[in-house]
Amino acid sequence: MKNLYTILILFIGTLSTFAQSAGVSGSVVDQNNKPLSNVNITISHTSLGTTTDAKGKFEITDLAPGAYTLTFSIMGHDTKQVQVNVVANKIKEIPNVSLPEKSEQLNEVVVKGHHNKYAVKTPSSSLRLKTEVAKLPQNIQIISSELLQDQQATSIMDGVIRNVSGVTMLEHWGNFARVNMRGFRLPAFRNGFNVQDSWGPLSEDMAFVDQIEFVKGPAGFMMSAGEPGGFYNVVTKKPTERTIRQVSLMAGSFDNYRATLDLGGKATENGKLLYRFNAMYQTADSHRGNEDAERYGFAPALTYKLSQKTAVTAELNVQQAESYMGAAYVFAPNHDGYGSLDRDFKFTDTNYPASDIQEVTFFGTIKHDFNKNWSWETKFGSLRYDQVGNSTWVWSLEENGDAVRYISNWDALSVGKYFQSYITGAFHTGGINHNILGGFDYSQKEYWADFNQFGLTDVDQPFNIYNPVYGNTELPIFDKSTPVQYRDNIYNYGGINRSVYLQDEIGFFNNKARLTLAGRYTHLFTRG
Numbered sequence: 001m002k003n004l005y006t007i008l009i010l011f012i013g014t015l016s017t018f019a020q021s022a023g024v025s026g027s028v029v030d031q032n033n034k035p036l037s038n039v040n041i042t043i044s045h046t047s048l049g050t051t052t053d054a055k056g057k058f059e060i061t062d063l064a065p066g067a068y069t070l071t072f073s074i075m076g077h078d079t080k081q082v083q084v085n086v087v088a089n090k091i092k093e094i095p096n097v098s099l100p101e102k103s104e105q106l107n108e109v110v111v112k113g114h115h116n117k118y119a120v121k122t123p124s125s126s127l128r129l130k131t132e133v134a135k136l137p138q139n140i141q142i143i144s145s146e147l148l149q150d151q152q153a154t155s156i157m158d159g160v161i162r163n164v165s166g167v168t169m170l171e172h173w174g175n176f177a178r179v180n181m182r183g184f185r186l187p188a189f190r191n192g193f194n195v196q197d198s199w200g201p202l203s204e205d206m207a208f209v210d211q212i213e214f215v216k217g218p219a220g221f222m223m224s225a226g227e228p229g230g231f232y233n234v235v236t237k238k239p240t241e242r243t244i245r246q247v248s249l250m251a252g253s254f255d256n257y258r259a260t261l262d263l264g265g266k267a268t269e270n271g272k273l274l275y276r277f278n279a280m281y282q283t284a285d286s287h288r289g290n291e292d293a294e295r296y297g298f299a300p301a302l303t304y305k306l307s308q309k310t311a312v313t314a315e316l317n318v319q320q321a322e323s324y325m326g327a328a329y330v331f332a333p334n335h336d337g338y339g340s341l342d343r344d345f346k347f348t349d350t351n352y353p354a355s356d357i358q359e360v361t362f363f364g365t366i367k368h369d370f371n372k373n374w375s376w377e378t379k380f381g382s383l384r385y386d387q388v389g390n391s392t393w394v395w396s397l398e399e400n401g402d403a404v405r406y407i408s409n410w411d412a413l414s415v416g417k418y419f420q421s422y423i424t425g426a427f428h429t430g431g432i433n434h435n436i437l438g439g440f441d442y443s444q445k446e447y448w449a450d451f452n453q454f455g456l457t458d459v460d461q462p463f464n465i466y467n468p469v470y471g472n473t474e475l476p477i478f479d480k481s482t483p484v485q486y487r488d489n490i491y492n493y494g495g496i497n498r499s500v501y502l503q504d505e506i507g508f509f510n511n512k513a514r515l516t517l518a519g520r521y522t523h524l525f526t527r528g
Helices: 002-019 145-150 218-223
Strands: 022-029 040-043 050-053 055-065 066-073 080-086 091-093 138-143 168-170 179-181 188-192 211-215 230-236 244-252 256-266 273-284 293-305 310-323 357-369 375-390 390-397 401-410 410-431 431-449 454-456 490-506 514-528
Touching: 022 066, 040 055, 050 055, 066 390, 138 145, 138 431, 293 390
Parallel strands: 022 091, 188 230
Antiparallel strands: 022 055, 040 050, 040 066, 066 080, 138 211, 168 179, 211 230, 244 256, 256 273, 273 293, 293 310, 310 357, 357 375, 375 410, 390 401, 401 454, 410 431, 431 490, 490 514
16 A cells, blocks of 8 residues: 555656756855755645755755745754745756754753762772772672761671671671571682681771672682581771771660771871771670670771882781670470560579680781782781680470579680782783683691580579579589690581682773683691
């Protein structure tokens, strides 16, 4: 049908041309008398029209004799109308039509977007990756210090779950963070060092933390993390040239009081010596009462710039925590369940001793930039974790609620020594980009714990969970005269880890396609 319609139009037009053959032609130019192409030309009150060619010329035929109004228009130029009279059997040529440029103002368009002020574009140097997170093949999620501060997070145990998908916390003693993801326990890293223990390290206080980095999945093998679930890395606050003077005070339910101090800036006028000092103190009870927990710590750090390309950094972190291990547990007979107990019921006694934990870590870093593409960094660290305490559990529980509890000694010592040295660089081979990472890792860990000393507390007079009486428990006496590492029948394990690695991140087509080639060799010796 469309073809037939076209044929009819052509046929009618042919008859009209033979009968009248009237038309109009001309040229369109700009203010500089240069031809304008693609100018739209329409004839008022008709459906006829055309556009100018590359030379600015046009021609309209098949017109009946008479007067017409021609309209000339194109974006960026003035629109003009021209009156013309055409006669039969002639093509009327009109003078050049000039369309000067004009300045058109578009209506204002406001584009609004959400700026994520908590987004961190690049990971810390302790991950050894100098690529933006969005361009990395690994799944990395970073929790910034601004987010932790705005959420009023005080410990890693309440600063992780709400911010990282797929994370669960299985820790139950209240003194260290056991983070699980994808069915695996995530190794705990601190400033790029694997500091994980069976029961440790001590959970980091957020007053000392700059950011927390999660590497999901098995891509963390380059960091000596063999767990398929990934790992998390806690980055402590570093010296800065920016002047920092911050003091915070917090008060909450159950006698929760907390104070923090953050100082930083230039220690010398020339800016070669930078410093950072953080301190905190917190005390709190719980809804069960008589479970006072106290924690304090301080973390000084210094950076000295030996030159424009070389800097040395030293950090010390001291944390002291006192808590009651096992106080959060309750036990009840199966036929009644936990719902039969009061919300504020507690299984431990008021005269049970608290556990004291002290952790001291030291980190040193030497960094040298050869040029803008190549750098070398060497880091070393040490950790000492001392624990003097005990834990509480149930020995037996009758249907009438009579329970026999026991207290187990839990003294522990953990010592770790760490060393890393690696080089990073970038170069091009033709149109291919290379980001190189290679280095050596060493770590040595030793852990001692005394769980074997324990004693029953309710043999003569059972503790009834439905009618609890507190304060008359006779506590066992444990022999703590010998350092835990020299006691008999203790739990002991240790290990030495040595590894070398090399990685090449290859970018093709202006880094639109990337390929990572990497290898790591690890020699691991374990005992216990």
